[in-house]
Amino acid sequence: MAIVKVHGYPLSNATQRVLACLYEKDVEFEFVNIHLGAGEHKSETFLALNPFGQIPALEQGDLKLFESRAITQYIAQEYSDKGTHLLPVPGSNKTMALVQLWKEVETHQFEPPSTNLVRELCLKPFFGMTTDTAVVEENQGKLAKVLDVYEARLAQSKYLACEQFTLVDLHHLPNVQYLMRTEVKKLFDSRPHVSAWVADITARPAWSKVLDLQKPEQ
Missing domain, CATH: 3.40.30.10 (Glutaredoxin)
Structure with a gap:
């Protein structure tokens, strides 16, 4: 191949x-x-x-x-x-349906406010631009509502789609990692099940390798 x-x-x-x-x-x-x-x-x-x-x-x-x-x-x-x-094993139609459902949630509910916050709180300061506080406040409110749903879901399931780590959880990693370096971290930390989930997925060895690629060569 x-x-x-x-x-x-x-x-x-x-x-x-x-x-x-x-x-x-x-x-x-x-x-x-x-x-x-x-x-x-x-x-x-x-x-x-x-x-x-x-x-x-x-x-x-x-x-x-x-x-x-x-x-x-x-x-x-x-x-x-x-x-x-x-991904679930072939034939696990109910689990696959949940994976597809939560993939859609990540794309349409989590990604928009989290990306706006990454842009305002991480990218703009990096490029010497001014953060729009109104945009930050608006999107923190939107993200908080999403994380309320996540908190309820993660009280029932170890990961968002099911009991195993899937593409759903993986797709969240980049924006979660960026936001945990900002004031938005409090939104994750204040929800115990969300906080435990974040600690779990960001500690994966594969994710550590991704972060290593960002380090300047010695």
Whole structure:
């Protein structure tokens, strides 16, 4: 089988989802660092991989994929016999339905406010821009409501979809990691089941490897 190539940037939350999945599945891959500041994601070469000019993109032989959640789904299914089982076993239709449900929740309920907060509290300060406090306040309120639902769910289940770590939990990791370095951490810490879940998923060895890629070379 052709080697997997991931074109992305280590600090990109979407890239991090794909890297975490590859490490969980113990799949060898080649990482191609795309320099966003130089506009490489808008180059002709990269646009052949993703016509929308956004990272990450996956390349494996003649297969070209983009959109991080679609990529992780492919990896989890293609390498189902390797590493961590990130999807229920075939035939577990009820569990699979719950995985699909909570994947949708992450995409449509958790991702929008959490990404807005990452942008305001992490990215803007990093680039010397001014944080919009009104946007922060609005999205903290939205995220708090989502985490209330998570608290109730995690009181019944170790992980969001079921009793095993799945793509659902993995997809949360990048934004959770960023927000735990900000004032928004209190929203997670004040909910005991959410707090325990965050501690669990952020301590996974595969995620530590993703974070290691962000460290400057010595």
